[in-house]
Structure formats: C-alpha cells, structure tokens
Amino acid sequence: xxxxxxxxxxxxxxxxxxxxxxxxxxxxxxxxxxxxxxxxxxxxxxxxxxxxxxxxxxxxxxxxxxxxxxxxxxxxxxxxxxxxxxxxxxxxxxxxxxxxxxxxxxxxxxxxxxxxxxxxxxxxxxxxxxxxxxxxxxxxxxxxxxxxxxxxxxxxxxxxxxxxxxxxxxxxxxxxxxxxxxxxxxxxxxxxxxxxxxxxxxxxxxxxxxxxxxxxxxxxxxxxxxxxxxxxxxxxxxxxxxxxxxxxxxxxxxxxxxxxxxxxxxxxxxxxxxxxxxxxxxxxxxxxxxxxxxxxxxxxxxxxxxxxxxxxxxxxxxxxxxxxxxxxxxxxxxxxxxxxxxxxxxxxxxxxxxxxxxxx
Amino acid sequence: xxxxxxxxxxxxxxxxxxxxxxxxxxxxxxxxxxxxxxxxxxxxxxxxxxxxxxxxxxxxxxxxxxxxxxxxxxxxxxxxxxxxxxxxxxxxxxxxxxxxxxxxxxxxxxxxxxxxxxxxxxxxxxxxxxxxxxxxxxxxxxxxxxxxxxxxxxxxxxxxxxxxxxxxxxxxxxxxxxxxxxxxxxxxxxxxxxxxxxxxxxxxxxxxxxxxxxxxxxxxxxxxxxxxxxxxxxxxxxxxxxxxxxxxxxxxxxxxxxxxxxxxxxxxxxxxxxx
Numbered sequence: 001x002x003x004x005x006x007x008x009x010x011x012x013x014x015x016x017x018x019x020x021x022x023x024x025x026x027x028x029x030x031x032x033x034x035x036x037x038x039x040x041x042x043x044x045x046x047x048x049x050x051x052x053x054x055x056x057x058x059x060x061x062x063x064x065x066x067x068x069x070x071x072x073x074x075x076x077x078x079x080x081x082x083x084x085x086x087x088x089x090x091x092x093x094x095x096x097x098x099x100x101x102x103x104x105x106x107x108x109x110x111x112x113x114x115x116x117x118x119x120x121x122x123x124x125x126x127x128x129x130x131x132x133x134x135x136x137x138x139x140x141x142x143x144x145x146x147x148x149x150x151x152x153x154x155x156x157x158x159x160x161x162x163x164x165x166x167x168x169x170x171x172x173x174x175x176x177x178x179x180x181x182x183x184x185x186x187x188x189x190x191x192x193x194x195x196x197x198x199x200x201x202x203x204x205x206x207x208x209x210x211x212x213x214x215x216x217x218x219x220x221x222x223x224x225x226x227x228x229x230x231x232x233x234x235x236x237x238x239x240x241x242x243x244x245x246x247x248x249x250x251x252x253x254x255x256x257x258x259x260x261x262x263x264x265x266x267x268x269x270x271x272x273x274x275x276x277x278x279x280x281x282x283x284x285x286x287x288x289x290x291x292x293x294x295x296x297x298x299x300x301x302x303x304x305x306x307x308x309x310x311x312x313x314x315x316x317x318x319x320x321x322x323x324x325x326x327x328x329x330x331x332x333x334x335x336x337x338x339x340x341x342x343x344x345x346x347x348x349x350x351x352x353x354x355x356x357x358x359x360x
Numbered sequence: 361x362x363x364x365x366x367x368x369x370x371x372x373x374x375x376x377x378x379x380x381x382x383x384x385x386x387x388x389x390x391x392x393x394x395x396x397x398x399x400x401x402x403x404x405x406x407x408x409x410x411x412x413x414x415x416x417x418x419x420x421x422x423x424x425x426x427x428x429x430x431x432x433x434x435x436x437x438x439x440x441x442x443x444x445x446x447x448x449x450x451x452x453x454x455x456x457x458x459x460x461x462x463x464x465x466x467x468x469x470x471x472x473x474x475x476x477x478x479x480x481x482x483x484x485x486x487x488x489x490x491x492x493x494x495x496x497x498x499x500x501x502x503x504x505x506x507x508x509x510x511x512x513x514x515x516x517x518x519x520x521x522x523x524x525x526x527x528x529x530x531x532x533x534x535x536x537x538x539x540x541x542x543x544x545x546x547x548x549x550x551x552x553x554x555x556x557x558x559x560x561x562x563x564x565x566x567x568x569x570x571x572x573x574x575x576x577x578x579x580x581x582x583x584x585x586x587x588x589x590x591x592x593x594x595x596x597x598x599x600x601x602x603x604x605x606x607x608x609x610x611x612x613x614x615x616x617x618x619x620x621x622x623x624x625x626x627x628x629x630x631x632x633x634x635x
Contacts (some may be wrong), residue, residue: 072597074597074598074600075597077600078600174582177578177583178598179598217500217582218499218500218581218582218583218584219578219582219583220578220579220582220583221578223472223475223579226475227475227479227499230475230479230480230481231480231481232479232480232499342399342599342600342601345598345599345600345601346599346601349594349598349599350416353416353586353591353594354416356583356586356590357416357419357420357586
C-alpha cells in the first residue's frame with residue numbers, strides 16, 4: 001500500500017514538473033511576440049510554405065506568425081467550425097471554400113485592404129466556388145493526373161484516362177484513396193463531368209470502375225508517393241503536388257495529365273470569421289501576393305503558382321514544364337470540383353466503397 | 361486508523377467514479393445519441409436499418425470478424441509456445457523486456473518499417489532473390505496484412521499468458537509427471553487448463569482492437585482488406601456523416617461486448633490485462 005502510494009505521488013510530481021516545464025517554455029516563446037505587435041495564427045497544410053518567407057515577413061512587419069498545420073480539408077473545417085482556437089488565415093481547397101462560405105465561417109474580404117491582386121493569373125480568379133473572389137485569394141493550383149515510371153511505362157500510351165483500363169497494366173496500377181477523384185476520372189473517361197449528379201451516370205461509372213480492378217494493385221493514401229518512388233507500382237492516379245514529391249525522390253518518374261481533361265484544384269487563402277487579427281492576416285496575404293515572394297515560395301513548394309507575375313520570374317525549366325504548367329488546350333478542359341451536398345457526397349463514397357470491397 | 365483508511369478508499373472510488381462517468385460513460389452515450397440522430401430527420405433507427413440491410417456493410421462486418429479471428433489465432437499460435445519458453449529461461453525479465461519493447465514504438469512507425477522490409481527492393485525480397493527465389497509480391501497481400509497485424513498484437517497476447525503460466529504451482533506439472541503423464545499430456549491436461557484465464561485475456565486484448573484496425577489495412581494491405589475501421593474513418597473524415605459513423609461504432613461496441621461476455625471467466629478471481 002505504502003509502495004503504491006509512493007509511486008502515485010512520484011507520478012503526480014512528474015506530471016507537475018512536466019506541466020511547469022511546458023509552461024516555462026511556452027512563456028519564453030510567447031514573450032517577445034506580446035511586446036512586438038500581434039501574433040497571427042496561420043492554419044495551413046503541412047510543409048506548404050517556404051519557412052524563410054515567414055521569418056522574413058516577421059522581420060519586415062513586426063507581426064509574429066504562429067504556424068499550425070492540418071492534413072485534410074475536412075479536419076480543418078471541423079477545427080474552425082468548433083472554435084477553440086482563433087485562426088486568422090486558413091488555406092482550404094476549392095470545394096471547401098464553398099462549403100465554409102455556406103456555413104458562414106468565412107469573413108468577406110475587404111478589397112481595399114488587398115494589394116497585388118493584379119499579379120494573379122485571371123484563369124484562377126472568379127471561380128465557381130467563389131464568384132468575384134469575395135472570400136478567397138488563390139495560392140497554389142494543380143491537377144489530377146497519372147504518375148508513371150518511365151522505365152516501365154511509355155508516356156505516349158497515357159493520352160486518355162481510358163488507357164488505364166488496358167490489359168498491359170495488369171496489377172501494376174496504384175490509386176489514390178479518394179472517392180471523388182477516382183470516380184471523377186472514370187466519369188471523365190466516359191465523357192462526363194467530374195461534377196456529374198445523375199444516378200445513371202454514377203452507376204455506369206461504378207460499373208466501368210469495377211472492371212479496372214484487375215489492374216489495381218493497391219488503393220492508398222499519402223504514402224502513394226513513397227510506394228511510387230520505391231518502384232512498388234508502375235503507374236498511379238494522383239495529384240500533381242504528390243507527383244512532384246515522388247519525382248524529386250526518383251527521377252525515373254514522370255507526370256502527365258490525360259488529354260480528355262481532368263480536375264483542377266486550387267488552394268486558397270481565406271480569413272475565417274472568427275479571426276482576431278484580421279489586420280495581420282491582410283498583411284500576410286499581401287506579402288504572399290508579392291511576385292518575388294510568391295516565386296520564392298513556388299520554387300520551394302514545387303506546386304504551380306496562381307501568381308502570374310511570379311510565374312514570369314521562375315526559371316525557364318520550371319516555366320516550360322508541361323506536366324505542371326499544362327498547355328492552354330488542356331487548361332481549358334480542367335474542371336473544378338463543386339461542393340456536393342451530403343446526399344451526393346455519400347453516393348460517391350458508397351460507390352467507391354463498393355468498388356474497394358469488390359477487391360477481396 | 362481504520363476509519364481514515366475507509367475514507368481514503370471512498371474518496372478514491374469517488375474520483376474514479378467521476379473519471380469513468382466523464383470519459384467512459386458519457387462518450388458512449390454521446391456515440392449512441394449521435395448514431396440515432398439522423399441529420400435532417402431527427403431521432404430514428406434509420407441508420408441501423410440501413411446498416412443491416414446493406415450488402416457492402418454486412419460484407420465488411422463479416423470481413424472484420426474473419427480477419428480479427430485469423431489475427432487472434434495466429435497470434436495465439438505464436439504466443440503460447442513463446443510464453444512457455446519465457447517461463448523456462450534464466451533471465452526471464454530481460455527476455456520479457458524484449459517482447460514488450462516494440463510496444464514502446466509508435467504503431468505507425470512500426471508499420472512504415474514493414475513497408476521497407478516487405479517492399480519490392482526491401483530486405484526480405486533482397487534476401488529471397490540472393491537465395492535464387494526471385495522477386496515476389498509481398499506488400500498488398502493478405503499474408504502481409506496478417507503478418508504485420510499479428511506482429512503488432514503479439515506482446516498483448518504473450519504477457520497475460522506468461523503471467524498465468526508463472527502462477528501455476530510448479531509442483532502440479534511435477535506431480536503430473538510423477539504420476540506417469542507424458543509431457544504432452546501434462547501440457548494438455550494440466551498447464552493448458554490452468555493457463556486458460558491468461559489465454560482468455562489475451563484473446564480479448566487482441567481480438568477486440570483487431571476488429572477495427574484501419575491504418576494497416578491501407579498501408580500494408582493496400583485497401584485489399586476492407587474492415588469496419590475503414591468505413592468509420594471514411595464517415596468521420598471524408599463524408600462527415602458522423603451519425604452513420606457512430607452507428608458502425610455502436611455495432612462494433614456490441615460485437616466487442618459479446619466477445620467479452622463469451623471469453624470472460626465466470627468465477628473471475630484474477631484480474632489481469634492490458635490496463
């Protein structure tokens with residue numbers, strides 16, 4: 001009994017000591033910021049900004065940036081909706097901007113406080129999810145496409161989504177674990193839209209998708225890029241950003257967007273309604289809109305920048321990379337995801353789940 | 361003296377009761393309410409009806425139970441002999457530590473390590489090809505999934521069995537041998553029945569979490585094995601239909617309660633396990 005009590009006390013002491021240490025550490029970190037203007041809480045995807053940009057911004061403006069990360073749009077949505085932390089700037093993708101707007105989570109942007117909007121590529125402004133960019137400023141963009149190993153697959157064989165159904169790729173294809181993307185590319189291969197809301201079309205797509213099964217080796221998440229870099233699969237359906245990471249690890253890989261079109265995704269800067277430091281948030285948006293800053297950021301991240309003036313400053317080798325900055329003919333065929341209501345979200349996911357189950 | 365001791369016990373029970381109420385009972389109730397609260401329709405049993413009439417979900421349930429069963433059987437087959445060996449060794453504590461050690465490492469890290477081991481250019485394939493077997497597909501197979509799941513659950517099976525074996529009076533097997541029983545008979549008629557409480561605890565601590573595995577099904581199984589865990593993850597993170605996700609959660613909890621009821625010792629004199 002005595003021994004138990006001693007152990008219990010020891011554990012309590014340890015917890016207290018750790019709490020004290022944690023408190024001391026946070027206090028020492030927070031102190032300079034409270035003396036020098038405000039702290040801005042930036043809620044972004046993991047590794048989605050050049051860290052030196054943030055420190056330059058702090059030096060230049062005196063604001064402090066508290067950088068926090070999320071790994072999915074849905075996780076971010078839940079966090080912002082539930083409150084608790086007041087985020088001042090967040091980076092949702094296209095359909096999520098629409099969803100957040102509808103849920104009343106976003107603050108309307110005061111255009112008079114924004115600068116550098118002329119630097120942005122018109123192609124990515126005034127999109128269906130936010131007409132007139134009343135709530136969002138585009139950050140990076142990309143596509144859904146096919147990542148393949150040039151040693152084992154000929155790029156010229158991959159001109160359309162339907163080529164994935166070819167017998168020669170038996171058990172060699174990896175798919176990203178996302179209902180919307182995989183059904184979307186199947187719909188595209190049938191000449192339909194990625195935003196199709198027709199039961200018969202969805203059923204037809206599910207039917208076609210199930211015949212892809214023999215080719216599918218695995219359906220995976222973020223780890224897809226590791227598997228591709230290791231040569232675990234010969235080709236994969238994934239996003240351009242993930243493809244970029246995989247290519248950096250293995251130079252045998254290449255990325256292409258099929259000619260029958262694809263999804264265009266756009267990540268955007270938004271200010272949540274609950275933001276407490278809007279002034280600072282505007283300052284950071286304007287800073288990121290600067291061509292030199294945006295170009296530096298684009299070089300670091302490797303995704304395609306929505307900032308046209310920054311694009312002009314990028315090295316020719318990046319500018320001419322047709323895989324990540326596709327030619328206009330393909331750009332014209334890209335479709336942005338519309339935000340589905342819960343019925344269609346469920347319908348797409350159920351169809352995808354049935355497809356996955358058909359496997360075992 | 362006795363009075364203060366009694367008071368201490370009461371205070372402790374009070375705190376523990378509050379803890380249970382806040383972190384065990386309340387979340388379960390919330391889960392149940394959430395599962396009955398269908399968005400846009402108010403309270404109804406619709407989710408449960410949908411679950412039990414939908415082919416895919418029933419298939420997933422069967423899958424989950426089948427794979428959890430396989431994992432448990434494999435783990436038990438490896439753990440029982442291992443636990444017997446452990447009790448016979450000289451530096452038991454040291455060897456036991458080696459068995460427990462992997463639980464100190466994060467689950468995800470261990471799983472990623474297996475990607476490196478089982479991959480095309482991985483250690484195992486290199487060894488196989490150097491022996492002249494050529495490359496074989498290991499990742500994304502049911503075998504690989506079972507291997508990794510069994511590896512992760514192993515310590516939770518070994519520990520209770522080991523403890524139960526240590527509790528057996530060494531005189532009993534000795535007497536059995538003296539009376540002419542072969543070592544197999546001793547194992548079957550003396551040691552196995554006496555170690556049963558440990559085996560039951562082990563089965564519970566392995567079978568129940570195995571029902572809702574989801575990370576390994578994707579990372580190692582490449583989603584070729586789909587369990588209810590996958591569906592719950594999807595409903596909470598992708599479709600955000602928390603109501604239906606909760607329904608699956610409740611179904612799993614009922615399945616777990618059934619497992620507990622079937623494997624718990626009626627006479628319940630010893631309490632052992634992961635907690």
